[in-house]
Amino acid sequence: MADNSFGKQSKLNAVPWKYCTVSYKNRNLLVKFEISETSYQLFVTDLVHLYSEQLLKTDLHSRTQKLNPKIEVPTNRLLQEIESILSEASSWNTGKMHYLVEVREVAEAPVLKVESYLAGVPFLWEFYLQSEHGEQFNKQVVSPLLYMVAELQRQQRELIARLKSKDAEIDNYKASGATVSRKQMETLPFNEENFRNDMNIMKDVAENLKMAVPNVFSKDAQKLYEYVVLASYEAQTLKSLTGC
Amino acid sequence: MADNSFGKQSKLNAVPWKYCTVSYKNRNLLVKFEISETSYQLFVTDLVHLYSEQLLKTDLHSRTQKLNPKIEVPTNRLLQEIESILSEASSWNTGKMHYLVEVREVAEAPVLKVESYLAGVPFLWEFYLQSEHGEQFNKQVVSPLLYMVAELQRQQRELIARLKSKDAEIDNYKASGATVSRKQMETLPFNEENFRNDMNIMKDVAENLKMAVPNVFSKDAQKLYEYVVLASYEAQTLKSLTGC
Numbered sequence: 001m002a003d004n005s006f007g008k009q010s011k012l013n014a015v016p017w018k019y020c021t022v023s024y025k026n027r028n029l030l031v032k033f034e035i036s037e038t039s040y041q042l043f044v045t046d047l048v049h050l051y052s053e054q055l056l057k058t059d060l061h062s063r064t065q066k067l068n069p070k071i072e073v074p075t076n077r078l079l080q081e082i083e084s085i086l087s088e089a090s091s092w093n094t095g096k097m098h099y100l101v102e103v104r105e106v107a108e109a110p111v112l113k114v115e116s117y118l119a120g121v122p123f124l125w126e127f128y129l130q131s132e133h134g135e136q137f138n139k140q141v142v143s144p145l146l147y148m149v150a151e152l153q154r155q156q157r158e159l160i161a162r163l164k165s166k167d168a169e170i171d172n173y174k175a176s177g178a179t180v181s182r183k184q185m186e187t188l189p190f191n192e193e194n195f196r197n198d199m200n201i202m203k204d205v206a207e208n209l210k211m212a213v214p215n216v217f218s219k220d221a222q223k224l225y226e227y228v229v230l231a232s233y234e235a236q237t238l239k240s241l242t243g244c
Numbered sequence: 245m246a247d248n249s250f251g252k253q254s255k256l257n258a259v260p261w262k263y264c265t266v267s268y269k270n271r272n273l274l275v276k277f278e279i280s281e282t283s284y285q286l287f288v289t290d291l292v293h294l295y296s297e298q299l300l301k302t303d304l305h306s307r308t309q310k311l312n313p314k315i316e317v318p319t320n321r322l323l324q325e326i327e328s329i330l331s332e333a334s335s336w337n338t339g340k341m342h343y344l345v346e347v348r349e350v351a352e353a354p355v356l357k358v359e360s361y362l363a364g365v366p367f368l369w370e371f372y373l374q375s376e377h378g379e380q381f382n383k384q385v386v387s388p389l390l391y392m393v394a395e396l397q398r399q400q401r402e403l404i405a406r407l408k409s410k411d412a413e414i415d416n417y418k419a420s421g422a423t424v425s426r427k428q429m430e431t432l433p434f435n436e437e438n439f440r441n442d443m444n445i446m447k448d449v450a451e452n453l454k455m456a457v458p459n460v461f462s463k464d465a466q467k468l469y470e471y472v473v474l475a476s477y478e479a480q481t482l483k484s485l486t487g488c
Contacts, residue, residue: 047390048382138292145389146291150456152396153465155443159403165431166410172429173414178422185416187409199399200471206478212394221397227444234450 012041013139014229016222019214020089024103024110030217031089032140035079042086043140044110044129047213050137051109051129067124077118082125085114147228148221163190256285257383258473260466262333263458268347268354274461275333276384279323286330287384288354288373291457294381295353295373311368321362326369329358391472392465407434 017030024046033042041054055063057075064071064078073081085099092101100115112127132140167189180186199205208215215221261274268290277286285298299307301319308315308322317325329343336345344359356371376384411433424430443449452459459465 047386048378134292142291142386142389145386145393146456146460147453148393149389149396149460149465150453151443151449152393152400153459154449154452155400155439156396156403158439158443159400159407162431162434163403163407163410165429166407166414166434169414169424169429169431170410170417172424172426173417173422176422176425178417178420180413180416181420182416185409185413187406187413190406190410195399195403196467199395199402200467202471202475202478205395205398205471205475206482208398209391209394209472209476209479210482212390212479215397216390216393221393223440223444227446227449228453231446231449232453232456234446235453235456238450239454 012043014226016225017045017217018086018089019217021092021094022101022103022112024105028213029089029103029110030213031086033083033086035083035086037079038075040079040082040086042127043132044112044127045137045141047141050132050140052132052136053127053129063126067126071118071121071123073118081116081118081123085116085125143232144225144229145216147232148216148224151224151228151231160190160192160195166190256287258470260469261289261461262330263461264333265336265338266345266347266356268349272457273333273347273354274457275330277327277330279327279330281323282319284323284326284330286371287376288356288371289381289385291385294376294384296376296380297371297373307370311370315362315365315367317362325360325362325367329360329369387476388469388473389460391476392460392468395468395472395475404434404436404439410434 012032012034015032015034017032020029020031022029027046027048030045030047031042033040038057039055039060042052044051060075060078064073088099092099098117102113103110104113105111106128109129109131111129114125114127116123116125170187170189217225256276256278259276259278261276264273264275266273271290271292274289274291275286277284282301283299283304286296288295304319304322308317332343336343342361346357347354348357349355350372353373353375355373358369358371360367360369414431414433461469
């Protein structure tokens with residue numbers, strides 16, 4: 001796998017995390033994965049540790065036989081089922097689907113055990129996860145968060161600039177004597193300092209943070225996750241070209 | 245120190261990181277610290293590893309004597325100097341100050357060696373850092389980034405709501421026949437989907453990401469860092485009260 005590991009890994013790097021409804025040692029897990037025609041690779045994190053498993057065709061079959069001695073299933077059908085299981089991480093154990101997922105600890109790493117049905121027959125799968133090192137944790141967890149902050153800051157500068165343009169337009173109407181017909185539609189001019197103070201109300205911030213993990217890794221934020229990670233490769237190229 | 249370690253640590257948790265102009269193994273370091281009347285505690289990270297040192301009064305003096313056998317200095321003066329050194333992390337080695345900082349590796353952790361002047365006399369200090377575990381890395385690095393993303397998303401929702409209010413006000417002027425006297429002041433109605441597409445231009449995102457680390461930990465973002473970490477304690481309390 002050494003030959004294409006960079007390519008494969010880069011692709012998985014930009015795949016957004018999915019928030020899971022199962023926890024390990026009291027922390028909710030996040031999952032990201034990539035399925036090819038003959039293998040799967042997945043990462044799991046609790047935001048403290050990072051775990052991974054990459055399984056190739058031969059091992060896929062030996063594990064199927066071990067866990068499901070009575071089932072004969074072609075590789076593509078097996079990978080389809082694994083893809084379905086992993087795609088549904090955000091509703092595992094919520095009763096919305098037929099997957100039952102348990103996490104247990106083996107050699108200080110989680111094993112995800114999934115009970116499912118394949119063509120009407122009970123089907124069991126286990127993901128044996130291995131601990132990843134800090135460099136990989138940085139690449140999969142820390143850097144994407146950092147890039148999201150940087151990008152949201154840039155978007156914020158743009159939104160503030162647009163608010164200021166709207167204020168200039170409004171001032172122009174007012175200067176020519178225009179008034180709003182419905183008083184409640186009139187807005188206060190945007191003031192950045194007031195905005196920051198308004199936002200910095202502990203109770204409101206805290207209320208929002210209660211759902212920080214699911215929200216930061218929600219569907220809405222996945223597009224952002226994906227494009228900041230892809231842009232980071234470009235940034236690294238720019239950096240090495242310009243030397244800054 | 246066990247008695248007040250929670251209190252002390254909580255305070256240091258909310259202290260924002262300072263971006264350093266020195267690197268360790270090709271990665272720039274970030275520093276945060278707290279100085280009390282008789283001790284200091286600091287954290288250093290390269291966003292892959294976390295290191296820390298806490299030094300109490302007795303050890304402060306023995307280290308001063310070891311490194312500077314000819315200098316006699318009271319604890320408060322010594323800690324003042326250490327505070328000055330750490331406060332200037334963002335300009336170490338830039339020639340803007342008289343501190344010369346070197347990082348070397350001892351037992352797989354960095355030692356920060358600072359050459360300075362104390363009352364006109366050459367003064368040497370060394371911070372012997374120790375590796376911290378993943379839980380602490382989560383607390384000091386990952387969670388604050390996560391909270392910053394969550395808070396910036398909330399601020400973005402608010403800015404977008406304000407833009408929409410401005411558009412409603414502008415529509416009201418237009419409906420009553422008002423026009424802008426200077427055409428270039430007229431803005432397009434805010435459209436969230438267009439905004440996301442406009443922002444997602446790889447080259448612009450990449451350009452911004454080149455400075456992600458210094459910008460995310462810049463002076464502007466420090467206030468945000470501080471208040472999201474403080475709010476996270478409140479969020480934990482709310483969570484345990486409401487059970488969600």
